[in-house]
Amino acid sequence: MRPQRHGGCLYFFLVSILLLLVVCFVTAVVAEGVEVMAAAEEAQLLPRPLVIELPSAAAEGERELPAEVRCASWRLAAEANNLAPWNVVPEECAGYVREYVNGVSYRSDLEVVAREASTYARAARGGDDGRDAWVFDVDETLLSNLPYYAEHGYGLEFFDHLEFDKWVEKGEAPAIPSSLKLYNEVRELGIKTFLLTGRSEGHHGVTVDNLKKQGFHDWDKLILRAAADRKKTATTYKSEKRKDMEAEGYRIIGNSGDQWSDLLGFSTSARSFKLPNPMYYIP
């Protein structure tokens, strides 16, 4: 038996080495491609460096920190808007992000933000003149695209518009439960709900169907991105739409979004709620 088992091991060992080499090569090629695409895509938009340096003290002779600690710091920095625009999750954090979004922490993080928003909504409601408004982003705010990202490396792959569009057109994105609860509470308080999404107007029908199927009803406006807005950053596009709301006489008392570009810019909300999202960044 022994020789046979050793032979099996050797075979397995060699195949593993070969597979590892293939993976390394593919990764290197993809990474380079992503960098080039990223540089080209972002160059016009952003006067910022695209370098992401994860904290490792090893180079300076200090004790190296575990990847989990480094990746948690990366995620925190992203949530606090400390990072330069980033295109993909750092490679060493792929596993960390996968575990986070599939674990209890992501759910808990979403819940805290929703509860804080709910408490605020009850206190901030200005009156019964029907002018209080709350802006909700759609993707990763009301609806979750986790099933899509599960098939695409949880943010490790460079964003593929065509593939993502196919997913959107299925209309099968599930609701984020804590957001659905907040959405209903906000509506019950008599606050107008404006859904402001980066999805294109061509996806109006499927977005309406998906939202309704998941329990979101009776919004006052659903604003999708028109062709004329396609070249704007999300920050500019969404700020302009908020400015329109103000011009129509609405008081934007709350704004929920998973991207800083949902919340910053001009005509910002009295208070903003940043939902966690470690998978992608939209400028």
Next chain:
Amino acid sequence: MRPQRHGGCLYFFLVSILLLLVVCFVTAVVAEGVEVMAAAEEAQLLPRPLVIELPSAAAEGERELPAEVRCASWRLAAEANNLAPWNVVPEECAGYVREYVNGVSYRSDLEVVAREASTYARAARGGDDGRDAWVFDVDETLLSNLPYYAEHGYGLEFFDHLEFDKWVEKGEAPAIPSSLKLYNEVRELGIKTFLLTGRSEGHHGVTVDNLKKQGFHDWDKLILRAAADRKKTATTYKSEKRKDMEAEGYRIIGNSGDQWSDLLGFSTSARSFKLPNPMYYIP
């Protein structure tokens, strides 16, 4: 033996009940006191509710999350500026915060922000006209008051100005190593460094001594809070000082602070860096 053991159990049971009642009573009194103080102190400043609800789904019949997960969510929400102003760390998170600030995560979180800032500083420097400026907060940004907070429950105790002043007057706050490194890098790039602190002007001498002793040298300005600025929020006070810098012709390209009130308001920096601080909140 049995009767004796039962007697011991009963005695133990009764003492436990008594202790629980005492703890409940003390907790209620302390909580009420904190709320009253908080309400009084914040009423003029902040049109926001001071409720902190930690995420627990138990009340709704869902599975309860471990305290560590809930406290991590609370900390993340604070860092993403999602929370209403808070006065003390939630009681159940006392241990979590203590472990965080004394562990590798806090150091790692500080390092990521400093490295990101450093990368940006190198790219953002505008020219050699001596007009580029970087604003640094002092407490929990350049200097650490961890030795003080270790003696005061790591943010679990309500802030005591008199006690904290005594600590400041010792001049023994250690440098935050990653901030010292960033500070020196920024200076070497020829960027002016403005130290903008909520400390009062009466602490000018001891602050200078403490900073120098810890390796911070050659700042261009150290701005402390004058008596006239004492009733302003930190956001207003610091915004006004940044506006003065701009009026003097400086371009504020970077701003590092552990409080959102260091970074928000008007005359904001081209880019801001929020250092972690789960121990206290300054409006």
